[in-house]
Amino acid sequence: MIKENNIKLIFLSLSLLLIILIFFFPFFWIITSSFKTPEEIIATSTTIIPRSFTLEHYNKILFNSDFFIYLKNSLIVSFSSMIISIILSVSAAYGLHKLKFYGNKFVEYSLLVTYAFPGVILLVPIYLLFAKVNLLNSYFALIIVNVLFATPFAVWMLKAFFMLIPNEIEEAAYIDGASRYIVISRIIVPLAAPGIASVSIFCFIISWTEYLFASILISGDDLKTLPVGLAGIVGQYQIDWGFLLSGAVLASLPVILIFVFIGRYFVSGLTEGSVK
């Protein structure tokens, strides 16, 4: 018994070390590097503890670049996509998992399969379609696409939360004469709130990180999102690392901030809903 526990402990410590090294160290590295002088960033001999400290990169990106324009665009696109995705997916998840109609399994699996179509396969035809209906270079073009990417999985995530709500609560409300609208707004939505919170974060992240469609559907500088703006710097022949790193840190900051406050809902939403 004791022997097995020791083996377990060794395994646990090893995998913990591995996880910290692989999944956390890179963040420490780019954050500290974004405060290093350009010479130290590209120095061949590296030390874990930074030797220099400077704010010049942040100064440059905040006051001498289009950062705030990109930030504004990213925020508008991500929030709008999130709100539309939530409305559509909560409604669909309710229909699928609480009302159970003829063909619900088909719809459920089809939604999962729609992950087959997004991505580059749709890129050319969507570009042509949006060109035809004059949607290129608009926030709405990106919102349409982001909702498409976010909702199939959002519906699947909501399933676990809706299944946890006992049908008896709903039935009792109907017996008391409540309407469908009252039941949804007063019972279902509040009880599924952690689920809805985690789905909101998921939808926001999907839109916040989207690069491919944003790079093709938007060509005007004034409508570019953060990932596209950053990718422009990555693609340059002579990379200004300090500029790029501070940009990367700032572009991650909003999602990290959201995560500080409501991240635990997202994680418990993913891990504690009993997916059956």
Added chain:
Amino acid sequence: MKKNNIEGWLFVFPLVIWISLIILVPIYIAFELSLFNVKIIGTSGKFVGIDNYIKLLGKSKFINASLNSLYWIIGNAICQTFLAFTIALTINYKFPGNKIMANWIILSFIIPTVVVVVIWKLMLSSSSGVINSVLIDIGLLDEATGFFSSPNKAFMSLVLINSWRWSPFLALIILSGLNSINREMYDASKVDGANFVQQFLFITFPNLKSVLFVLGLVGTLLSFNIFDIIWLITKGGPSSATTTLPLLIYETAFTKFRISQAATLSIITSFLLLLFSILFIKSMAPKEDD
């Protein structure tokens, strides 16, 4: 609960319409394009029937990209399964701080892909990357190596970077499956003398079936669709070693401007993915017991 056919459909309708419109209309446009020889966006080409398909299927570029996509899916599946299970089983073992770790392990998934690219371009840089200097310091390397310079190294580095992004997210979903397993089953098996390998094989794994089904399906499709990480790091090179089907479609459409060819590629790819999904669902879908 009894089935509510009309109301049920009403609730699902808005999403179904949104998704179908944005998928089916473009697919129709792509199909139409694939029968013509349109080169530049906006011009109308000549009707060529299934010529595009015949030409493409024999092209070495197409075969090369399909194989790359296949290796990409397999490589990512192996790597991500290993990493995701390591993370999930570690966090599931209740140690102090496991909640904080569960919360923050997902960092690599919530940041923009472009940032993932920035992180690993810096860490793996051949001239000043920290990984190179650590590997030299501990004696594993004699001199700095270019992680994206040879076809094989570039491919493997990209698989690892992509797995780094996705495995924490997959780990949390596996964790949800682990949490739904009844703890008493482990205690009972311990009484019967099962060790933890046996527990994993006979309790943990079978109980994860429905979660693994969704991960197998969605994970494969998502891996297949990866574009930005590859494009922003290697542009499909060196010598097309990292050109998967998504990159080939993008290149054909937006750097070579062969719109009809790109549309044909999109249709063939959609067909392959649809076929995979149907076969996967038919053979692997867990039985419903409600």
